[in-house]
Amino acid sequence: MENKLPTVKEIARRLNVSVSTVSRALSDHPRIGLRTKTRVQELAKELNYEPNAKAIFFKQRKSFIVGVILPFIREEFFSQAISGIEAAAMEHDYTILFGQSYDNPDREKQVVETMKKQRVDGLIISLSKETNKYDHLQALDKYDIPVVYFDRVPQLEQAHKVYCDLYKGTTEMVNWLFNRGYRRVAFINGPDKLSASKERLKGYLEGVSKQKLKIDMQMVETTDLSRESTHEAMKKLLALKHRPHAIVTFNDYVHMDAVQYAEQHNILINKDIAFVSYANLPITNYTAYPPLASIEQYPYGQGNKAMELMIRILNEKGMPTNGARTYHNEKVVPTLVMHQPVIR
Amino acid sequence: MENKLPTVKEIARRLNVSVSTVSRALSDHPRIGLRTKTRVQELAKELNYEPNAKAIFFKQRKSFIVGVILPFIREEFFSQAISGIEAAAMEHDYTILFGQSYDNPDREKQVVETMKKQRVDGLIISLSKETNKYDHLQALDKYDIPVVYFDRVPQLEQAHKVYCDLYKGTTEMVNWLFNRGYRRVAFINGPDKLSASKERLKGYLEGVSKQKLKIDMQMVETTDLSRESTHEAMKKLLALKHRPHAIVTFNDYVHMDAVQYAEQHNILINKDIAFVSYANLPITNYTAYPPLASIEQYPYGQGNKAMELMIRILNEKGMPTNGARTYHNEKVVPTLVMHQPVIR
DNA sequence: TTGTAGGCGTTATCAT
């Protein structure tokens, strides 16, 4: 009893014309009889005909679908990013196939596989924090599926990337702290492997050096971004003979965990110790202890740029090239944002 | 210089066999020469052959793609929900086409249109708060694209729905407050049109009635969920001759805005006035003023159920029916969760 | 055991 979807063939049958006539009539081909055209168009409307995009895309070898893989959509950073991606996609009639890696390289691989099977036109990805092999992703390039990395980008030259240059931003933040009189500035960094961590560390060291201060590596801790790990880092920092005056944390989530630990250990937040962070998530305005300042990384903008770049790449695909592929590398400039100081 | 994706045809050409042989060899057809089979499979592996899902889906009239439309992905409730959807989808080899309505019915329509064009196998949607016409969605049913609504569901009998029955939950919460001695319990509800609001209101009225108290409609305010609107509602409640002892808010976001307003007006949160809410988002644990209690609505579970239901519907599609369609209606039971009281 | 042919819905390229 299923009401089959109408096809050109069906219309052709009913009108006793050929499928090509129907196809042409529907696409308003110039040299087609006005009478026939009207008849076809009327029947099409009556039957509620809609071209089957699947068939068209199949023929065109194009789906207008771009895969997007993120570590965690529940992090506001990434939900903002995907919104930026979606906006750019919509503007150019693309749609988003969605997947999360949950920071698990195996799962990431699996999702990439699915996207490949679905033959997405391209893939935008922010790497899982453990990913250090990119074979499965580079393989896509060979299949003519371009990959654009954003925010969590790989250490590869041969890749399209959009990310925030946190080197400068971090230096700036450290300077800002010194200028405000904080002399012992500690740093809870993310996983060593992440290029985002390396950038930050470089910036931090640069900032400290500029103050002509000796660098104290006891002031640098690492977290795997879990609450436990962050608490562990805090424990070490608070156990130091000379406690830090200020703590820079990897992002606002680490910040929240760090501050939670500090509060539980009777530290007066932003008084005994000042806290600054990255990301500047809107949600921090509602939290108990917003950071004194944080570095805005414009996730929406990054996502938007990544998708724009993807579209540019896809559009250039048919174009003649001089042989060598060029890879794009776009940096987004972060900004230091100061918050209303909240001391509790 | 493009490395074209390998096809059965290509493999067949290279091995001087027919495409059907290749196809069968790859699918491990029983009666195929072992020698040929191995040769084919080896070459396939060497070329990194993968069947083109587009072609298969085109043939099978199936894409294994389900569209998901949410109001705002940045709300933790929805990002949890989509995670539940994704998990169920993955288990059954489905993928998610993603779109946001931003609570805008026009945009919602547009996204639905895109999904239809893409010929998704089905659509899971949580309605925009202003949507009161469902034609564009019911139309999908005609195209044989099933629609499963979740959380924000329409007032339709003829629809598949998964949602949380907040009627009982709200009554329970109001009782809980009365039992704790709060006599004037106010309520900041969401938009009237939302069935979620109606459910809550019914539960609230029921709860108050049970206490044999006169219902005071001055205690009931409405917000369109924006911060301004919530602040407006708070203003009215605080201006009453007899201030409420407790305030129930539509969800944790409204809660945060309400509490923010109260704090700015020198109310001691959870002392002068107690606050309770819905949703129980993890992020509330980091906020300055978590609600005293909130009603967990299990967004992950709802999403998961919605997708499971979708898959059941899709699987039943080919099956013989007795004619009339049956619509599924699944309720998720909410739970009242108490929090560590924080008074500031 | 393997090959041939037709079909899925559409459009582009011929031919009429």
Added chain:
DNA sequence: ATGATAACGCCTACAA
């Protein structure tokens, strides 16, 4: 102005 046909990649009933 219209029709016939091939092609996209895959599968499968049927033929050999």
